[in-house]
Amino acid sequence: MVAKEILICTAVFIWSIVLSAQKFSIFPIGQKAQNIHHTGDVWLNELNTPDSVFNINLTFVTMNAGARLNWHKHPGGQILMVTDGEGYYQERGKAKQKMLKGDVIKCMPDVEHWHAATPGRDVAYLAFTPMHRGRTVWLETLTDAEYFDDDGLVRNQNSDPEQDVLEISLKKWSWMSERKTDSLEMLFDDKAVFVHMGATFNKSQELEVIRSGQIQYKNTEFQESSVHITEQTAVVLHKLRLTAVVGGNEAVNPFSVTEVYVRKDSDWSLVSLSFTRLLNP
Numbered sequence: 001m002v003a004k005e006i007l008i009c010t011a012v013f014i015w016s017i018v019l020s021a022q023k024f025s026i027f028p029i030g031q032k033a034q035n036i037h038h039t040g041d042v043w044l045n046e047l048n049t050p051d052s053v054f055n056i057n058l059t060f061v062t063m064n065a066g067a068r069l070n071w072h073k074h075p076g077g078q079i080l081m082v083t084d085g086e087g088y089y090q091e092r093g094k095a096k097q098k099m100l101k102g103d104v105i106k107c108m109p110d111v112e113h114w115h116a117a118t119p120g121r122d123v124a125y126l127a128f129t130p131m132h133r134g135r136t137v138w139l140e141t142l143t144d145a146e147y148f149d150d151d152g153l154v155r156n157q158n159s160d161p162e163q164d165v166l167e168i169s170l171k172k173w174s175w176m177s178e179r180k181t182d183s184l185e186m187l188f189d190d191k192a193v194f195v196h197m198g199a200t201f202n203k204s205q206e207l208e209v210i211r212s213g214q215i216q217y218k219n220t221e222f223q224e225s226s227v228h229i230t231e232q233t234a235v236v237l238h239k240l241r242l243t244a245v246v247g248g249n250e251a252v253n254p255f256s257v258t259e260v261y262v263r264k265d266s267d268w269s270l271v272s273l274s275f276t277r278l279l280n281p
Contacts, residue, residue: 027060037138040067040117050131057129063087066170068116068147071139073109076130080105080115086163087123088147089115096149099123109133114142120166120225148174162227165234168268169225169259176217181207188270189262195274206273216245234261234268239278254278 030045041064048058060083071092080089082103089105090096092112099105099115107113117123129136148171168187175183185207194206201209209215224239236259243252260272 029062030060037072038067038069039142040064042067042069047126055131057127057131059127059129060124061127062124063117063122065117065121066119068142069114070141071112071114073112073137073139074107074129075109075133075135075137077109078107078130079128080107081126081128083124083126085123086118086121086160087116087125088118089113090146099125112139114146116142116147118163118167119148119170120163144174144178162229162234165227165229165236165261165268166225168261169227169236169238170222172259172270173217173220176210177220179210179213181211184210187268192269192271192273194272197275197277214246217242218245218250219243232263234263235259236261 027047028045029043031043033042033044043062045060045062046057047060048054048056050057068088080099080103082099082101082105084101086101087099088096089099090113091107098118105115172184172187174180175187185203188203188206190203192203192206194201194203196215210217220243221241222238223241224237226237228235228237238257238259239254240257241252241254243250245251254277256276256278258272258274258276259270261268262271263269
């Protein structure tokens with residue numbers, strides 16, 4: 001056991017030196033993994049296959065924004081070294097934490113956990129998995145509620161405020177699709193204005209439209225997103241394709257969407273949301 005532990009530590013040390021001077025793209029992205037133990041798009045490049053001498057699985061993992069693994073555990077533990085982007089890591093019963101480029105995460109043996117990309121950014125990392133006690137044990141699928149829940153989220157001190165606003169925006173779209181009007185009511189400012197291709201609603205009208213299903217947001221495909229912050233105001237711009245049911249009829253349309261948020265204390269509130277239909281998809 002001592003020799004194996006020394007081997008693992010040595011490997012981590014060597015790779016940390018290499019990665020400190022290189023970008024994660026020095027490794028090929030690998031093969032797209034089948035969606036068996038994860039949600040979203042994940043690529044795997046197995047850099048070392050375990051053998052009788054080096055009984056360690058070393059894999060370079062790339063996850064698209066929003067991709068997340070199911071709950072799982074490693075009998076021999078695992079070390080994650082984040083090489084680019086931004087992700088989440090959470091152990092069962094503990095707060096979710098952000099993981100950023102340069103972070104090293106130690107997953108202790110047999111501790112149930114999950115890791116993922118954030119909703120707005122890809123993440124890439126090296127995963128060192130000792131195999132002397134067996135392979136990864138996969139558990140239940142991570143739910144949307146668990147993935148998007150920010151209660152008790154431990155934010156890295158290098159967290160990007162623009163990324164935080166983008167996550168709030170993406171979460172809002174999920175809430176609109178799921179008709180979570182209680183969550184939306186807390187996010188929407190009391191004086192918020194909503195513009196749907198010329199029709200203007202106030203907060204209570206917008207919530208009723210969503211609650212009653214007059215407009216049902218079925219699916220949102222984001223094509224471009226950006227965030228611009230000036231002091232206490234953030235403007236989020238989305239180019240997207242929206243599948244919605246309006247008056248019982250389903251339609252798919254391209255939109256340019258502008259969202260305006262204002263920071264009050266440490267929280268962001270949405271004060272304006274406007275849709276402009278694009279002529280070209």
